[in-house]
Amino acid sequence: xxxxxxxxxxxxIAGAREQGRTVLSEVEAKQLLAEAGIPVVEARLAATRDEAxxxxxxFGYPVALKIVSAQITHKSDIGGVKLNLGTADEVGAAFDxxxxxxxxxxxxAKLDGVSVQxxxxxxxxxxxxxTMDAQFGPVLMFGLGGVLVEVLKDVSFRVVPIxxxxxxxxxxxxxxxxxxxxxxGQEPADIPALQDLLVKLSSFVEAHPDxxxxxxxxxxxxxxxxxxxxxxxxxxxPDDA
Amino acid sequence: MPDSKSNLSRTxxxxxxxxxxxxxxxxxxxLNNMRDFTGKLYSVQVDPAEISGIEELGVRNYxxxxxxxxxxxxxxxxxxxxIAPRIIADCAARHVGGVALFTSGFAETGxxxxxxxxxxxxxxxxxAGLALIGPNCMGLYNAKLGVxxxxxxxxxxxxxxxxxSQSGTHAINFSLTGxxxxxxxxxxxxxxxxxxxxxxxYVDYLAADSDTQVIAMYVEGTKDGRRLLRSLRRAAEAKPxxxxxxxxxxxxxxxxxSHTASLATSNDVWNAVVRQxxxxxxxxxxxxxxxxxxxxxxxxxTGLGMGLLAMTGGQSVVITDAFVRAGLDVPLLTDxxxxxxxxxxxxxxxxxxxxxxxxxxxxxxxxxxQLQRLLDILEADANVDxxxxxxxxxxxxxxxxxxxxxxxxxxxxxVAHQDRSAKPxxxxxxxxxxxxxxxxxxxxxxxRGLAVFPSFERAARALSSAIAYWRSRAAAEA
Numbered sequence: 050x051x052x053x054x055x056x057x058x059x060x061x062i063a064g065a066r067e068q069g070r071t072v073l074s075e076v077e078a079k080q081l082l083a084e085a086g087i088p089v090v091e092a093r094l095a096a097t098r099d100e101a102x103x104x105x106x107x108f109g110y111p112v113a114l115k116i117v118s119a120q121i122t123h124k125s126d127i128g129g130v131k132l133n134l135g136t137a138d139e140v141g142a143a144f145d146x147x148x149x150x151x152x153x154x155x156x157x158a159k160l161d162g163v164s165v166q167x168x169x170x171x172x173x174x175x176x177x178x179x180t181m182d183a184q185f186g187p188v189l190m191f192g193l194g195g196v197l198v199e200v201l202k203d204v205s206f207r208v209v210p211i212x213x214x215x216x217x218x219x220x221x222x223x224x225x226x227x228x229x230x231x232x233x234g235q236e237p238a239d240i241p242a243l244q245d246l247l248v249k250l251s252s253f254v255e256a257h258p259d260x261x262x263x264x265x266x267x268x269x270x271x272x273x274x275x276x277x278x279x280x281x282x283x284x285x286x287p288d289d290a
Numbered sequence: 291m292p293d294s295k296s297n298l299s300r301t302x303x304x305x306x307x308x309x310x311x312x313x314x315x316x317x318x319x320x321l322n323n324m325r326d327f328t329g330k331l332y333s334v335q336v337d338p339a340e341i342s343g344i345e346e347l348g349v350r351n352y353x354x355x356x357x358x359x360x361x362x363x364x365x366x367x368x369x370x371x372x373i374a375p376r377i378i379a380d381c382a383a384r385h386v387g388g389v390a391l392f393t394s395g396f397a398e399t400g401x402x403x404x405x406x407x408x409x410x411x412x413x414x415x416x417x418a419g420l421a422l423i424g425p426n427c428m429g430l431y432n433a434k435l436g437v438x439x440x441x442x443x444x445x446x447x448x449x450x451x452x453x454x455s456q457s458g459t460h461a462i463n464f465s466l467t468g469x470x471x472x473x474x475x476x477x478x479x480x481x482x483x484x485x486x487x488x489x490x491x492y493v494d495y496l497a498a499d500s501d502t503q504v505i506a507m508y509v510e511g512t513k514d515g516r517r518l519l520r521s522l523r524r525a526a527e528a529k530p531x532x533x534x535x536x537x538x539x540x541x542x543x544x545x546x547x548s549h550t551a552s553l554a555t556s557n558d559v560w561n562a563v564v565r566q567x568x569x570x571x572x573x574x575x576x577x578x579x580x581x582x583x584x585x586x587x588x589x590x591x592t593g594l595g596m597g598l599l600a601m602t603g604g605q606s607v608v609i610t611d612a613f614v615r616a617g618l619d620v621p622l623l624t625d626x627x628x629x630x631x632x633x634x635x636x637x638x639x640x641x642x643x644x645x646x647x648x649x650x651x652x653x654x655x656x657x658x659x660q661l662q663r664l665l666d667i668l669e670a671d672a673n674v675d676x677x678x679x680x681x682x683x684x685x686x687x688x689x690x691x692x693x694x695x696x697x698x699x700x701x702x703x704x705v706a707h708q709d710r711s712a713k714p715x716x717x718x719x720x721x722x723x724x725x726x727x728x729x730x731x732x733x734x735x736x737x738r739g740l741a742v743f744p745s746f747e748r749a750a751r752a753l754s755s756a757i758a759y760w761r762s763r764a765a766a767e768a
Contacts, residue, residue, distance in 0.1 A: 182515065182556075182559050184511060184512055184513070184514075184515035185515030185516060185519065185559060185563060186515065186516050188559050188562070204558075205562065206558050206559050206561075206562035207562050207565075207566050208515065208516065208519055208559070208562065208563055208566055211566075214765075214766070215566055218565065222565075
């Protein structure tokens with residue numbers, strides 16, 4: 050587990066700072082997390098249609114494409130996300146459609162391109178993330194995804210750094226825990242993999258004090274393993290860094 | 291040179307105490323609070339109109355700290371806020387151990403002047419290694435030495451509870467209400483705005499203090515949450531830590547800001563902190579005292595199985611609901627227990643599945659050999675980890691009214707059982723319609739060292755919290 054910031058991690062953060070950005074792109078966020086040993090569905094940036102098709106072929110179908118632009122935060126609202134693309138032709142068409150939609154939504158937005166990633170196999174949807182508390186600093190959150198977190202606020206918290214025991218308790222504490230244990234004949238989710246993800250996330254947060262906010266939403270938990278499908282990282286404002 | 295934190299021990303265990311700025315208007319409250327102090331007590335006051343009143347109390351007054359003879363361990367400062375920095379500077383010059391500032395009007399006001407003055411005196415204290423307590427606080431309580439926050443606080447023997455309070459009122463109420471229920475204090479600190487020493491420093495002190503067996507606190511906030519969490523976790527590995535958090539609702543949090551200038555943290559995060567530390571969360575003064583009774587007066591247990599004894603059928607039902615709601619189990623007993631119970635239990639108007647409806651079998655407290663057999667059976671039963679017993683329903687209180695000593699043989703039996711037993715025993719004394727009689731009876735139970743509660747719900751919740759602590763500690767040690 051890296052305890053110090055690797056060169057490329059430092060470069061990504063420095064690059065964002067240079068451009069005056071606090072929000073990292075999904076591609077950047079996932080690269081940081083992957084370097085910290087946190088399993089993510091890898092996303093790479095395609096600046097052109099050909100690059101997108103090439104990456105899709107490399108990852109294997111089906112794939113998802115998402116707009117990458119610092120000015121566009123609500124990607125799906127403007128038609129900047131295309132899922133379940135099964136062929137090279139679909140990927141090419143989706144690339145063009147996304148760029149067109151983004152341009153018509155905000156002509157002044159600087160478009161870096163489109164992120165390409167393989168569609169993850171569906172699993173039990175969980176979320177985890179970090180927020181800053183005024184007294185306790187970074188606090189990790191864990192919960193089941195979708196409606197359970199939005200409506201029922203069925204989540205648990207621990208202050209960073211967490212131990213393995215804290216991670217176990219976080220997972221067991223939520224009301225929806227039986228769903229992870231395997232509900233109605235479903236295979237149980239890989240709890241140790243989720244524990245490991247939480248502990249690594251805690252180490253990542255500790256190693257990067259200028260990360261102000263972090264969301265892995267969703268994370269898919271499988272009978273074996275777990276993977277962050279989407280990731281969002283916000284750096285602290287330059288004054289606080 | 292000792293720093294502010296290492297000077298805390300000297301301040302809490304003083305040989306010489308000086309009260310600065312006590313006034314007739316307050317009834318010379320601080321000098322009166324110290325009237326049983328076992329060491330040397332002096333006053334500093336410059337106002338001639340006040341000095342005569344102070345001397346009438348038999349306390350030697352000086353017009354400056356510089357004139358006070360010998361080493362000074364603890365200063366209680368009650369001067370107006372604009373003069374406070376000068377007194378703190380005098381304390382620093384005299385190498386005083388620590389000073390508690392009763393004076394308020396600092397950061398809690400949110401005004402620039404108050405904030406500035408607080409950081410000014412903090413700066414002086416830190417530089418001098420002075421243990422600054424407060425400002426905006428009621429100072430220290432050390433029962434053994436007679437250092438008090440209020441004249442009503444008992445002095446003499448030290449108790450086992452170290453108490454930290456971000457409210458002077460709660461510090462005093464806890465010490466008085468707790469003492470009435472047998473929960474006594476080793477050291478108590480009213481920490482106010484916690485400018486120099488913060489909650490974590492006091493937790494560290496009490497964790498190391500050999501008189502303190504359990505740490506309890508009323509907290510509104512802290513400047514360094516991560517340090518507090520580390521201190522709490524370390525303390526809870528060695529002794530139980532009970533945290534009563536104030537300002538858990540949004541409106542309550544607004545009140546803490548003006549009370550002690552504390553930042554808001556969501557209730558979810560605080561609860562997580564308490565769990566992460568392996569501490570116990572409580573929600574009120576009463577619950578805090580209840581949990582301390584369960585921790586201090588009951589044997590530690592990690593199992594959840596309750597053996598329940600009630601006097602009547604209806605009480606058997608509701609005592610069961612109360613303990614199950616609190617997260618404990620009420621299991622069936624072993625076959626061996628049932629075989630023995632079948633031999634003598636009076637099933638006419640009673641039952642023994644667990645809960646045990648024992649009124650008829652023990653003659654409502656009159657037949658002690660039968661009660662002894664019941665307790666022995668529960669003690670031996672592998673399914674039972676802890677025992678709860680209703681001492682009396684309403685109608686039994688009449689008996690004590692007529693003959694107060696009639697309770698004694700029952701208490702003798704329970705105390706002897708508790709001494710032998712490895713399992714926690716909680717007792718419940720309810721009768722509300724004869725509160726005066728019940729209060730006297732309850733005081734006798736307290737005196738005998740038993741854990742007694744005014745309702746099934748409170749007994750259940752307190753025991754459940756205590757068991758959760760012992761379980762968490764066992765899991766951490768495993």
